Structures are given as structure tokens and as C-alpha cells.
Amino acid sequence: MPSASSTNNPPPSGPRRPRGVAMFFVLGIVAVMVPLLLLFSMIGSSQAKQAMHFHDRITTEAIAWSALEAGIARLQASGGADLVSGSLSEVDYQFSLNPTGTGMASQALFNVFARSQKGPFTYIYLTVCEQIPRSPLAPADPNPVITHDFWGTVQNYDITQAFDCVAIANARGADYLEWERTVTYEQDRTDAEYRAALLGKASGLPPEVAANWSAIVDELARQKAVLTP
């Protein structure tokens, strides 16, 4: 007669071998997947993101500068007031040729704006261009274009709007006025006064610059702005 304990034993639930194989596979998959996930997380780490972040900044700036050069080239090819939009390497750019009048030598004056944007990065450049008509004797030549006062900003302006273009020109103008102030400062001093003022700053210079400061002052004095009669 069977005992009570043997009567209560559950029936065998099947061969134990498949369960062991299943556990083996599960553990094997875990052993492979965990390092892989760690590796992928390292590849997508913040360092890699920072590198891409910076790459986008450089690309955006380079394309804005290229757009500015494209605008200047448009003037060399007899272009006038214009607004051009496009994209390069999936980065949007625009350049705008804004006439500002006529110069004393009958040359056309332009403010050339260029803008590029990718994600949160915006770069805008502005330069003044003087477009001189090509000689009638050489109709195939490009128009000579004189460029000056290149200026840049990372502020987000819309160069398709006249109001924003004026704001950009005004911001550039503030820096331009500061430059004029330094020119006036140089003009109002004799060579000796200018040199003495600069030499007086030597005590506040870092040693790396102070080591050659005397020679640097010589060069600054040589390039000092002077009032032309």
C-alpha cells in the first residue's frame, strides 16, 4: 500500500534537459547583450554628442561665410538687389544684396548679408561692397567689387526683413564707432605719447606677452593712425 508521502508527490513534469538548455540560452543571450548595450551606450555618450554639436557649429559658420562669398560673386556677375536661399550639406543658407546708394565714383554700394542656420546655431555676416561697372572695352570681365568691413554675429536675425537688416547694420555700427574712437585716440597722440601710454600697460600684461612688449609697442607705434593733411 503506498504511503501518504508518495501519494502526495507531484507527477514528473517532463524531462529536465530542455529546461537546462533554455536557461543556458537565456544566460548566453544576457551575457552577449549586456556588453553590447554598454558598448552602444558608450558610443552614444555625451562626448560623442558634444563632438557633433561642435561639428554643426563649424559647418554652419563655414556655410555662412561661403554664402557671403557667393553674394560677392553675384555682384561681380552684374547682380543687383537680390535674396537667395538654398541649402548646402543639409544646412540652410541665405544671402541678401541690399543696395544702399551710389558712391562718388558712380559705383553701386551694397550691404551684403549672409546667414546660415542649423538647429540652434545661427551665423550672420555683413560686409560692404562697392560694385564698379566693368569697362566697356572688356565686356566679358567681371565687375570689380571692393569689399570692406566684414562683421559677424551669432544673434538670430532674419535677413529677409528690412527691420532686422537695419538692426544688424546698427549693431555693426556700434563696433564701428568703437573702432573710430581708437583711431581718434591714436591720431590725437604723438608717437612719443602713444608709445609711453602703451609701455605703461606692461605691468598689467601676462609674462608671455610682456617678454616682447617693447618690440610690439614699436610695431604699434609704426602702425599708429595719423591725421592726413
Added chain:
Amino acid sequence: MAAGLLTVIVGIVTQWFFSQRQYQDRITRLSDIQENLRQATFAMARELKTGRQVIWPRVNPDQSPRTDSVLVFKNFRGAIVAFFHRPAERKIRRVVIPNGPGMPVEDTAPLGDGIASLTFTTMGPDNKLVSLHLSTEGVHHLDAVRLVNE
């Protein structure tokens, strides 16, 4: 038997993982250095590009290029700006010397950090082309900037 096979597989995968990690670390390190050099160049080039005059170094009297670890130039606003390398700190620093009343002010934040060497080479008859050479741990970065303003 299953435990033995599992041990072998785990061993192989672990070894593969660590070798990949070492390789990845090396690649990441080199990439970081390159990005760091580019970032420092970018920080200098932005102001230098729209500058007006390079004051130091000057090309030699025979118009041959000249190299120095200090670059002094006038920026768009006419201020005298110096970029220089501080080897002990492995940093690139910027100091603004007012072209008027006032004493020089060195920026608190460096333009570049972890840079082993930096040289500026000026060239061209107008002394307006500046070549920048940066290096760290055998990684070199060379770039050139032309000042576009007068």
C-alpha cells in the same frame, strides 16, 4: 556541460568586450583631442578673421614667414588683442589691451585647454595671413586665417 559552455562563451564575450572597450577608448581619446584642437582654433579664428592688423609676429624683412607662440592683433573694434600659449597650464589664453585708457584684462576662461603646443606663423607681404599649428599627444592640427578688414 551547459555551465562549461556558458563559461567559455562568457569568457570569449568578456574578452571581446574589453578589447573593444580599449579600442573605443583610444578612438574616443584621439577624437576628443582633435575636437579640442579644432574648438580652440575655431575660438581664435572667429575674432581673428574680422580683425584689422596683425601686430606680432611680423614677417621677416625678406618677406619670409615668422613664427611665435604669441599673436597680437587689432580686432574689428580696434582693441589690441593677444592670444598666447601657456605651456605650464597647457592652455591658450586671451588678453585684451585697451587701445586707449585702461589696463590689460586677461579672460578668465581659456580659449583652449589641454593644448601641448601652439604656434602662430605670419606670412604674405601684408602680414595678414596667419597659420595656426596646435598639437597634443602626437595629434596635430593646422589651419590658416586671413584677416579680411583694413
